[in-house]
Amino acid sequence: MLRLNERPFRKRLLPLLAALLLVSACSAGAAEEGAATPVAISISQSDGRLLELAAPPERIVSLASHATEIICAIGAGDRLVAVDRHANCPLEGGSKPAVDSFQPSIEAIVAFEPDLVYVFSDQGGVVEGLRQTGTPVLYLKSPATLAGVFENIALLGEVTDRAPAARALIAALEERRDAVRLRVEDVAQGPRFFHEISPDYYTVRGDTFAGGLYTLLKGENVAAGSASTYPQLSAEAIVERDPEVIILVDGVEAAAVGERPGWGGVSAVRDGRICEVDPDLVSRPGPRIIDGLEALADCLYPEAG
Amino acid sequence: MAEIADTVTAAGERSLPRPGFRPAAVPLAAALLLACVVLGTSVGPAAIAPDEVLRVVLGHVLGLDLAVGPVADSIVWQIRLPRVLLAGLVGGTLAFSGAAYQGVFRNPLADPYLLGVASGAGFAETAAIVAGLPLVFAGFSLLSLVGFAGAVASVLLAYSIARVAGRASSTTLILAGVAVSAINVAGISYLMIVSNENSLEILNWLLGGLNSSAWSDLRFILPYSLAAGLIISLHGRLLNVLQLPELEARQVGVDVERTRVVLLLAASLAAAAAVAVTGVIGFVGLIVPHAVRLLVGPDYRRLLPLSALGGASFLIVADLIARTVVSPGEVPVGVVTAFVGGPFFLYLLRRRRRLTI
Numbered sequence: 001m002l003r004l005n006e007r008p009f010r011k012r013l014l015p016l017l018a019a020l021l022l023v024s025a026c027s028a029g030a031a032e033e034g035a036a037t038p039v040a041i042s043i044s045q046s047d048g049r050l051l052e053l054a055a056p057p058e059r060i061v062s063l064a065s066h067a068t069e070i071i072c073a074i075g076a077g078d079r080l081v082a083v084d085r086h087a088n089c090p091l092e093g094g095s096k097p098a099v100d101s102f103q104p105s106i107e108a109i110v111a112f113e114p115d116l117v118y119v120f121s122d123q124g125g126v127v128e129g130l131r132q133t134g135t136p137v138l139y140l141k142s143p144a145t146l147a148g149v150f151e152n153i154a155l156l157g158e159v160t161d162r163a164p165a166a167r168a169l170i171a172a173l174e175e176r177r178d179a180v181r182l183r184v185e186d187v188a189q190g191p192r193f194f195h196e197i198s199p200d201y202y203t204v205r206g207d208t209f210a211g212g213l214y215t216l217l218k219g220e221n222v223a224a225g226s227a228s229t230y231p232q233l234s235a236e237a238i239v240e241r242d243p244e245v246i247i248l249v250d251g252v253e254a255a256a257v258g259e260r261p262g263w264g265g266v267s268a269v270r271d272g273r274i275c276e277v278d279p280d281l282v283s284r285p286g287p288r289i290i291d292g293l294e295a296l297a298d299c300l301y302p303e304a305g
Numbered sequence: 306m307a308e309i310a311d312t313v314t315a316a317g318e319r320s321l322p323r324p325g326f327r328p329a330a331v332p333l334a335a336a337l338l339l340a341c342v343v344l345g346t347s348v349g350p351a352a353i354a355p356d357e358v359l360r361v362v363l364g365h366v367l368g369l370d371l372a373v374g375p376v377a378d379s380i381v382w383q384i385r386l387p388r389v390l391l392a393g394l395v396g397g398t399l400a401f402s403g404a405a406y407q408g409v410f411r412n413p414l415a416d417p418y419l420l421g422v423a424s425g426a427g428f429a430e431t432a433a434i435v436a437g438l439p440l441v442f443a444g445f446s447l448l449s450l451v452g453f454a455g456a457v458a459s460v461l462l463a464y465s466i467a468r469v470a471g472r473a474s475s476t477t478l479i480l481a482g483v484a485v486s487a488i489n490v491a492g493i494s495y496l497m498i499v500s501n502e503n504s505l506e507i508l509n510w511l512l513g514g515l516n517s518s519a520w521s522d523l524r525f526i527l528p529y530s531l532a533a534g535l536i537i538s539l540h541g542r543l544l545n546v547l548q549l550p551e552l553e554a555r556q557v558g559v560d561v562e563r564t565r566v567v568l569l570l571a572a573s574l575a576a577a578a579a580v581a582v583t584g585v586i587g588f589v590g591l592i593v594p595h596a597v598r599l600l601v602g603p604d605y606r607r608l609l610p611l612s613a614l615g616g617a618s619f620l621i622v623a624d625l626i627a628r629t630v631v632s633p634g635e636v637p638v639g640v641v642t643a644f645v646g647g648p649f650f651l652y653l654l655r656r657r658r659r660l661t662i
Contacts, residue, residue: 199506223633227634232509232635236350237632262383262384
C-alpha cells in the first residue's frame with residue numbers, strides 16, 4: 001500500500017518532471033560539458049514560479065545539504081560559494097563558508113553575490129526576500145522518494161551544466177539500488193522493524209522518505225497504521241508489536257535499548273539485531289541515500305550481506 | 306500561635322462562601338484516585354485482558370508465580386504501571402505545589418512554574434543535550450539530575466534577586482521569576498537555533514510526557530514529593546492566615562516571611578523534581594487547585610490534600626487518553642490536560658457563578 005510511486009508524491013513530482021523535459025529539450029542541442037554556449041534553463045519551482053537562467057550559475061549558495069552533496073558529487077563543487085552549515089559532504093578544496101538554512105539571513109546570503117540560491121524550505125519568507133533583492137532563487141522542496149532524488153540530481157546536472165556527470169551518478173546509484181532490490185527479490189515479507197528517530201520513540205510511517213526505503217526492503221513497520229507521518233509510539237505498543245530489528249538513527253547506543261524497562265524480551269534485543277545508522281544517510285535526500293539503503297538492507301538481512 | 310491562627314481561620318471561614326462542604330471529600334477523592342489507577346493500569350495500546358493485568362500485578366506484589374505471559378508481564382509491570390503511578394505522583398505534586406504557590410502569592414494565576422522551575426530545568430537540560438552529555442534512560446537519568454539542578458538554581462536566583470533587606474515582596478518575587486524565566490527561555494531558543502540537529506529532542510522535552518517512565522523515575526521524585534507534601538500540608542492553617550492582609554497576619558503572630566520561604570522552597574523542590582523527569586506538563590498546577598477550590602471552598606487544610614488527590618487522578622486519566630487516543634501513537638499529555646481539563650474547568654466556573662448569584 002505504501003509503494004514508492006504513490007499518488008500524492010506523483011502530484012508533487014509532475015511539475016518537476018515537466019521542468020526536466022523542458023530542460024532536456026533546451027539543452028539537447030547544446031554542446032556537452034564546458035561548452036561556451038550558454039544554455040537557457042527554465043525550471044518550474046515548488047511555489048509554481050518559473051526560474052529562467054540564461055547561463056549556468058557560477059556562484060551558487062546552497063541552503064540545502066542534499067543539494068550541496070549532489071553538486072559536489074557531480075563535480076560542480078567549485079561553483080558553490082557558500083553552503084548550509086549542516087552539509088558535511090567531502091568538499092574538494094576545503095570547506096566552504098557557511099550560511100544558516102534554519103534561520104537564513106538574506107543579508108548574509110546576498111553578501112556572497114550569488115547568481116543562484118538553492119532553497120528547499122522557505123524559512124521566514126527567504127524565497128520572496130531573496131527574489132526582491134534581484135537574486136535568482138531555485139526553490140525546490142526536498143524530494144520525497146528515491147526516484148525524486150534521481151530527478152533532483154538530473155536537474156542539478158542541467159543547472160550546473162554537468163549533465164553527463166549527473167547521468168553517470170544516477171546510473172551508478174540506480175545500479176546499487178537495483179542490486180539491493182535483487183537481494184530482497186525472493187523475500188515475501190521482511191522482518192518487523194522499529195526505526196527510532198528520537199529517544200522518546202518518534203518514528204516514521206511508510207509514506208515518508210526514510211519509511212519508503214523500508215518499503216523497498218519489504219520490511220514490516222511496527223508504526224503502520226499510525227495517525228501521523230512521524231508518530232510517537234508508546235513504549236508498550238512497541239514491545240507488544242515486538243520488532244525483530246531496531247534501527248537507531250538518534251545516537252542512542254544499541255546496548256542501551258536492552259536496558260530500557262520492559263524491552264528485555266523484545267525479539268530484536270534478544271537476538272541482538274539492533275543497528276546504529278547515521279541519520280544523514282537515511283533522511284537526507286542526496287547521493288549518499290543509497291549508502292543508507294544499503295546500511296538498512298544489511299540491518300534487515302544480515303545473512304544475505 | 307496555632308490557637309490564634311485557628312480562631313482567625315474560623316472567623317475567615319465564616320466570612321467566605323463555603324459551597325458544598327463535604328466532610329467525606331478526602332476519602333471520596335482517594336477512592337476516585339484508586340479507581341483511576343486501576344483503570345489506567347487495565348487499559349493501554351497493548352490489548353491485555355484485565356484478569357491477566359491483575360495476575361501480573363498480584364504476582365509481583367505478593368511474590369507469586371501466577372503463570373503470566375512474558376510480554377504481558379513486561380508491558381504491565383515495567384512499562385504501564387510505573388507510567389500510571391508516575392502520572393499520579395507528578396499530577397499530585399504539581400497540583401499541591403500550585404495550590405501552595407497560589408496561597409503564598411495570593412494570586413490566582415500562580416502555578417508551580419512561576420519562579421522559573423520549568424524554564425530553568427529546560428535550559429539546563431537543553432544545554433546538556435547540546436553539549437552531548439550521555440542521556441541514560443534506563444537506570445538513573447543524568448538528564449533529570451541536570452534539570453533538577455537548573456530548576457532549583459532558577460528559583461534561588463529569582464528569590465535572591467527579589468530579596469531586599471531580608472525580605473522579598475510578592476510582586477518583586479513574581480517579577481524576578483518572570484525575568485529569570487524569560488532569560489531561560491531565550492537561552493533555550495538560542496541553543497535550539499545553533500544546534501538544530503538536536504531541536505527535535507529539545508522540543509519533545511519541552512512538550513513534556515511520560516513515555517519513557519520507569520520505576521527509577523518514581524524513586525527519583527518520591528522523596529521530594531513526600532517531603533514537600535508533608536511540609537506544605539503542615540502549613541495548611543498558616544496558608545489560610547496568609548490570605549489575610551499581611552499586617553493582620555503579622556498581628557496574629559505569623560512569621561509571614563519565614564512561612565513564605567518554607568512553602569515556596571518545598572513547592573519548588575517538588576515541582577523541580579517532577580519537571581526534571583517528565584518535562585513541562587501544563588495546566589495541572591494552575592487549574593486543579595482552582596477546580597478543587599470551586600468544589601470544596603478555600604480552606605487550605607482541605608484544599609491541599611484534595612488538590613494532590615485530584616491532580617493525581619486528573620493526570621492519570623489525561624495520560625490514559627494521551628497514550629490510547631491515536632494508538633499505537635501518542636499525543637503530548639499537555640495537549641490532553643488543557644483540552645480535556647479546560648472545558649471541565651469552564652463548566653465549574655460557570656456553575657459556581659450561578660451559585661453565588
